[in-house]
Amino acid sequence: xxxxxxxxxxxHSYNICLLATVCCLSFCWPSLAVPxxxxxxxxxxxxxxxxxVDVTSRLGINFQYRSSHTSRKYLLETMGAGVALxxxxxxxxxxxxxxxxxxxxxxxxxxxxxxxxxxxYWNRLYHQEPDGTFEDVTARAGLQGVGYGMGVAVxxxxxxxxxxxxxxxxxxxxxxxxNGNGTFTDVTLTAGVAxxxxxxxxxxxxxxxxxxxxxxxxxxxxxxxxxxxCGEHKEGYRAYCHPDHFKPIAPLVYHNNKNGTFTEIGEKxxxxxxxxxxxxxxxxxxxxxxxxxxxANDSMMEFLYHNKGDGTFEDVALVSEAAVDIDGRTYAGxxxxxxxxxxxxxxxxxxxxxxxxxxxxxxxxxxxSFNYVxxxxxxAQMTLAHSGWGIRFLxxxxxxWKDLLIAQGHDLDTxxxxxxxxxxREPMLLARNTGHGFADVSAQSGSVFAQAWVARGLAIGDLxxxxxxxxxxxxxxxxxHVLHNQMQTQNHWLLLKLIGHRxxxxxxxxxxELVTAAGSQFATVSTASSYLSASDKRVHFGLGKEGVASRIxxxxxSGIRQTVKDVAADQILQIDEPAGASSSRKx
Amino acid sequence: MTLQLAKPRFLLCGAIVYLVSVAMCNAQxxxxxxxxxxxxxxxxxxxxxxxxxxxxxxSPGKTAALLYKAKSLVHLQNFTEAEAALRRYILSHPDSDDxxxxxxxxxxxxxxxxxxxxxxxKAAAIKTPTGDDLKIVGLNYxxxxxxxxxxxxxxxxxxxxxxxKDAWYFLGRAYYTRSVLPEARRAFAKVxxxxxxxxxxxxxxxxxxxxxxxxxxxxxxxxxxxxxxEQDSRPSEQPYLNLGNLLxxxxxxxxxxxxxxxxxxxxxxxxTCHLKLGAAYLRTDRMKEAQRELEEAxxxxxxxxxxxxxxxxxxKQIHSLDRAKEEFNxxxxxxxxxxxxxxxxx
Numbered sequence: 001x002x003x004x005x006x007x008x009x010x011x012h013s014y015n016i017c018l019l020a021t022v023c024c025l026s027f028c029w030p031s032l033a034v035p036x037x038x039x040x041x042x043x044x045x046x047x048x049x050x051x052x053v054d055v056t057s058r059l060g061i062n063f064q065y066r067s068s069h070t071s072r073k074y075l076l077e078t079m080g081a082g083v084a085l086x087x088x089x090x091x092x093x094x095x096x097x098x099x100x101x102x103x104x105x106x107x108x109x110x111x112x113x114x115x116x117x118x119x120x121y122w123n124r125l126y127h128q129e130p131d132g133t134f135e136d137v138t139a140r141a142g143l144q145g146v147g148y149g150m151g152v153a154v155x156x157x158x159x160x161x162x163x164x165x166x167x168x169x170x171x172x173x174x175x176x177x178x179n180g181n182g183t184f185t186d187v188t189l190t191a192g193v194a195x196x197x198x199x200x201x202x203x204x205x206x207x208x209x210x211x212x213x214x215x216x217x218x219x220x221x222x223x224x225x226x227x228x229x230c231g232e233h234k235e236g237y238r239a240y241c242h243p244d245h246f247k248p249i250a251p252l253v254y255h256n257n258k259n260g261t262f263t264e265i266g267e268k269x270x271x272x273x274x275x276x277x278x279x280x281x282x283x284x285x286x287x288x289x290x291x292x293x294x295x296a297n298d299s300m301m302e303f304l305y306h307n308k309g310d311g312t313f314e315d316v317a318l319v320s321e322a323a324v325d326i327d328g329r330t331y332a333g334x335x336x337x338x339x340x341x342x343x344x345x346x347x348x349x350x351x352x353x354x355x356x357x358x359x360x361x362x363x364x365x366x367x368x369s370f371n372y373v374x375x376x377x378x379x380a381q382m383t384l385a386h387s388g389w390g391i392r393f394l395x396x397x398x399x400x401w402k403d404l405l406i407a408q409g410h411d412l413d414t415x416x417x418x419x420x421x422x423x424x425r426e427p428m429l430l431a432r433n434t435g436h437g438f439a440d441v442s443a444q445s446g447s448v449f450a451q452a453w454v455a456r457g458l459a460i461g462d463l464x465x466x467x468x469x470x471x472x473x474x475x476x477x478x479x480x481h482v483l484h485n486q487m488q489t490q491n492h493w494l495l496l497k498l499i500g501h502r503x504x505x506x507x508x509x510x511x512x513e514l515v516t517a518a519g520s521q522f523a524t525v526s527t528a529s530s531y532l533s534a535s536d537k538r539v540h541f542g543l544g545k546e547g548v549a550s551r552i553x554x555x556x557x558s559g560i561r562q563t564v565k566d567v568a569a570d571q572i573l574q575i576d577e578p579a580g581a582s583s584s585r586k587x
Numbered sequence: 588m589t590l591q592l593a594k595p596r597f598l599l600c601g602a603i604v605y606l607v608s609v610a611m612c613n614a615q616x617x618x619x620x621x622x623x624x625x626x627x628x629x630x631x632x633x634x635x636x637x638x639x640x641x642x643x644x645x646s647p648g649k650t651a652a653l654l655y656k657a658k659s660l661v662h663l664q665n666f667t668e669a670e671a672a673l674r675r676y677i678l679s680h681p682d683s684d685d686x687x688x689x690x691x692x693x694x695x696x697x698x699x700x701x702x703x704x705x706x707x708x709k710a711a712a713i714k715t716p717t718g719d720d721l722k723i724v725g726l727n728y729x730x731x732x733x734x735x736x737x738x739x740x741x742x743x744x745x746x747x748x749x750x751x752k753d754a755w756y757f758l759g760r761a762y763y764t765r766s767v768l769p770e771a772r773r774a775f776a777k778v779x780x781x782x783x784x785x786x787x788x789x790x791x792x793x794x795x796x797x798x799x800x801x802x803x804x805x806x807x808x809x810x811x812x813x814x815x816x817e818q819d820s821r822p823s824e825q826p827y828l829n830l831g832n833l834l835x836x837x838x839x840x841x842x843x844x845x846x847x848x849x850x851x852x853x854x855x856x857x858x859t860c861h862l863k864l865g866a867a868y869l870r871t872d873r874m875k876e877a878q879r880e881l882e883e884a885x886x887x888x889x890x891x892x893x894x895x896x897x898x899x900x901x902x903k904q905i906h907s908l909d910r911a912k913e914e915f916n917x918x919x920x921x922x923x924x925x926x927x928x929x930x931x932x933x
Binding site: 232233244247248274276300301318319321323324326327328329330355356358369375376380381384385418419420421422 | 926
């Protein structure tokens, strides 16, 4: 489906997006209002060939993540934090939530749970204004946070139509209920989801198909502020300890009781296997109608939890050949995404890791097993010297093939002392899907790919609703970067916003197949994936030269199947879940 | 890769001949001792050991027969009996630095590094250690897994004896193990300065280049290493294994397989060689050969999770699902154990 790349007739302005609201023919659910036309705060340079441009400063965002480095090299300091792209006030524009750290003593006594001590450590919520700039509304929203934050998960757990936030941290997590008026209430204690230990990635998933989102929270290590010395005993050579120095720890799995409270069911659900979890991504990899998920573990086997359909799960990563690399070696799994990159209808996996390990790309064979194809797909050679964290499949050029955007940087700030060819600060990586594999196009895709960052979190979403997917990247002890996609292309696109009714309102777990004359594509609705981050829940498809999707088929988490036919390209389309067992219609 | 222990190079023949000659000059009239000395000088260590033993029996404690018996046994790699002889000799000659240093070496070869270090400490109180002695001290720390101390003593060894290429090599290996790549590279470069076609050093440089994510240069180093050891009577499997493995990573199976076959030929008892060859066969659908190699790999290296994983994949592909499950369970068991085992911090 990859076609030519014609120059956009007017690359200097945002497209005015047509938001088509699709109601069922037989019955109607409340639909979205058409968002107002917006002016463009960001304009690419004339003749610019840059695919992504860092527009952070122009948007009014000046967030700085504080990891509080100490001489003790507490592992916590190098892990970074996540970012969420979501529309918290339902104004049709994506907002940005950023997780921040907290001060650490040097040394920090054992058993300490770090606390934020001032605005410089606050988490931040930036509201997107109609003109595309952002306003810091943290205090008004009540989202300053308390501890040393790590990850964020977005989901409407009470199906009230407003996205709620779950923020993970070292020493206890927080659930913020969205009040629907621009404010949030910390409901952690009443909900019973505080948890303990070192939590990392979290994901909202309807584990049992009851129409309410449950919560899976990974934890990294059985860890405390012990004064462990790792690395050489030389001035300047002390290093962060390898995760092998610490024991794994079971994740937390909270079942939604549908009344604002949750019950921890990890063991009962078969999800209590100790892990060193950092990344989490969801997909029904075997297409059996039950959502599964993958856990990226650091330096131990990866987990692929198969949903047995009875509320319990089983780790099948080994027999599915997705637990280790092709040589049978474990690697430092950090970020992960679960999407069908070769358009064969089966979700594939990609996992980032450290330099010399090569990012792991697993092709779904369609029979419950995976094939490690990093060398064949070109990803192994491309990533040999890199260390990756946040990662997403995204079709940045709308050609119908999902590409890869990866946040990079080594975990050791001392790495160059002993490995001069590896780097703590690294540029982002953009790998273009050619339909036959991946090609590193970073060098041709903008100056942003020449800037070395200690990148960690990565979330994607169409910030300006122009049909081109943007990205937000967090860095360790550094600023956030908003990367505006200004790829010059006339390729078509579709952005689907699914609203569940029998299913969870976010439609998380819904499967979407889009068919054009050029072929079909497949995607799963999710806010999870990447590293510690939450992305735009809307499903994006690049359509290449095709101006119409002849068919869109949705399998909702409830099991309801819906078909929408002859959908014009270049619009944001809201699709509501029908009430019946199946539905077929035209928009 | 593990470090290989040094050969007893400090038992320089010339020195031994000299010492034996001195003993002879001391009007050793014992016939057995004379005969033993002759056999020793001729390199007939078995006969020498027996004759030195007889000499000791006929005149207990009066000659250096026990010491030379031990030296003969060291040449024969019979470290257990060498140790016994040395301990008996030291009972009557507690200040013999020669005997103490040799005992330190013997204990090292018997894989008793802590005891060896104790003996070296005693010997050093009597006589300043040589570069070779310090090298063995360093290697004792390698055996103890104490790489910082290993590095310290190997650095001392090359300071005392800057021409000692073995010490430089082991110093490079110690640095490499500690991931101190610039220092490791310098040490191997020193070996190559003394011995420009040193295959082991070049192979190690290949490993460094591989660690630095420079696969093409690493391959070049492995190729050189292979070429340089062509005339060796006992070539190492390591450069073949390393080059083959790197070619597998690059998905160049047809080039990798002959190299890995050579590695297996050179080291038939090495599980890793069989594993890599088996994995390469598996990826090229040579299932019978893959099965043979992977089963051998798991037999030779039963704790190698990767070998069980590859064998599990193979069994799965040939629809032997019960056996596949068994292998995957074994991987799970080994990996879970590893994930729950905390290594020591430095």
